[in-house]
Amino acid sequence: MIMNDKANIKVGNENYEFELIIGSEDEVAIDISSLRTKTNIITIDPGFKNTGACKSAITFLDGEKGILRYRGYSIEELAEKANFLEVAYLLIFGDLPNQKKLDKFLYDIKENSIVDEDLKKILESFPKSAHPMGVLSSLTSALVSFNPSVLDIESKKEIYDAIVKLLAKLPIIVSWVYRKGKGLPLDYGDYSLGYVENITKMMFNRPNKEYIQNDTIVSTINKLLILHADHEQNCSTSTVRIVGSSHAGLFASISAGISALWGRLHGGANQAVIEMLEAIEKDGGDTKKFMAKAKDKTDPFRLMGFGHRVYKNFDPRAKIIKVAADEVLKELGISDPILEIAKGLEKEALADSYFVDRKLYPNVDFYSGIIYKALEIPNQMFTVMFALGRLPGWISQWKEMRENKEPISRPRQIYVGERHRAFLDLDLR
């Protein structure tokens, strides 16, 4: 019961009062941080469906209204007007940079855009068939060995240095993972280019052909990176914050976040969506058959790219990506039948009571893979592209968590196993 800006919880005959925390968008939380001390009981909330893990000033998301804002700016406006590096700066430092700050940020990143040659030896030791997300997570973790420093969280300079190093080196590693998969020589990029322009060149540059920048590809990648840049306390971001809460360093925490992102229910969904659409196409294009499978509770199949823990309305990112997919395919002169299959599935799902009743709408991953495919990025690289976009979000959340001096994350449990029993010697079992 919520009364007079307080929440009252009754346990047995005792009544306990807890403070309410009200967010800047009027979201309300019951502060139960003293619950166990006062009552000796805990709460259980599998999947943290009702649990706020922190206060955060980075991203606002209203899943009922379909609103997403970074530091107060709407995702629609940022995707249309900003470049990814500005958005990274905004997320990490709290405000949009002026030209001077942006130039300095880019300069500092460029100055760190070298990865130790020895990292190539680690990359070489992976089989060509290795999933790029596993390789990316391993190499990000390995970066710590080449940049050893104990981060002093009180030192703004040390934090800044770690941030620009990571923003500089991750795109190089991403391009190496991509290029290794294609059997191409590894690239260090072009110092003269902007952040996204450089990422694009590092990926698509060929050793035997003059590189000519395609502005459609650059602006599409810029938009996709912005749309993925942060999404408050999702699975991978929570992982980054939890790992960092033990005072693990920035690189190690981000490496863990990359592993969390890999799963098919999270960032891995973009690869799963394309595989699903290709399977539907191969099967003759009968979307109704796959809709029935998705609704059949005895079938583990789910409509990938649909549903979201927080959005119970359109994912605003999906709306932007759908329009972008149409534009990019048109501009690149590509006609991909799986785009039509995706649109057909979306139309059917939005009119189907199973999806309507459960408020299942297309999410960010539903159309993004179609764009990556049009850019000739292999399926297994889709989630790597997501990780590249999410990097500034992870960094900003890690930084906020450390600056707020949050305690180590350590949930409790309700034990439901055996009670105490005596040890039986092997011959008596």
Ligand code: CMC
């Ligand atoms: N297809 C069919 N049924 C679904 C789907 C789906 N894609 N998503 C949810 N449901 C059903 C689910 O079976 C359940 O039904 P019932 O109430 O009858 O048991 C109900 O909807 C609620 O689902 P939930 O699994 O309890 O919801 P959740 O908040 O735990 O899971 C989700 C959210 C995103 C994991 C889930 O919707 C899903 O598995 N979607 C497909 C994977 C996907 O697209 N993931 C990307 C998410 S967005 C980007 C990101 O996070 O990286």
